Amino acid sequence: MNLSHIEHIGIAVNNIEEAKTFFEDVLGLKCYAVEEVKDQKVKTAFFKIGQTKIELLEATSDESPVAKFIAKKGQGIHHIAFATDDVNKSLKEAEEKGIKLIDKQARKGAENLNIGFLHPKSTFGVLTELCGK
């Protein structure tokens, strides 16, 4: 699999406005975008640091995977997204190597990127996203 860098790190929070203060006022990062991803029932806020984005995730419904994550594990780091030039090819390659997929095909995520998730049961508990244009 040809992965170039960590595209983003997803962080599940109860309230983006409250959590933003830590990333802005303490760490000194700048929030450059806030976006709702209706498909995943989340509101997102983005910060950039080096090659990588920090993506805060706030559930917009109790049915959101982010709400379920927080109910089970509390607020915190939710997933890692690796940058790939071809999400569908990378998903297929992972499946051929015995990895269980959440997404069999790439779908659209925040910032209009193609995304696909591997199942954490196959990845030692790390919810792993593959992400590309």
Place this chain on the structure above:
Amino acid sequence: MNLSHIEHIGIAVNNIEEAKTFFEDVLGLKCYAVEEVKDQKVKTAFFKIGQTKIELLEATSDESPVAKFIAKKGQGIHHIAFATDDVNKSLKEAEEKGIKLIDKQARKGAENLNIGFLHPKSTFGVLTELCGK
């Protein structure tokens, strides 16, 4: 705080040798170092992707913070480390802004880097490390 990039992402696993197969055989990363950090009662394995390292953490004792993390939350993403040019200065700055610290002073971590942790109770559940030379 003057942070340049994500220095590494720490991932708590039960067994480094088993988890390595996912990062090497599926994601195509290369493990370039394995090191024991006795102070923290962990064995570590490092992979590089872009500016960032993936640090697998395996507890070498039931008293290890990594063993306690896994007992509570299961295997998965454990912490994010941000690169700073001055860990002590950054810790002090965080404390002055009301952040609870795990480390009041920088100490030596893996790869002989200076490290210091912020307490996840102050950082929306994100165990945050500041890391530098």
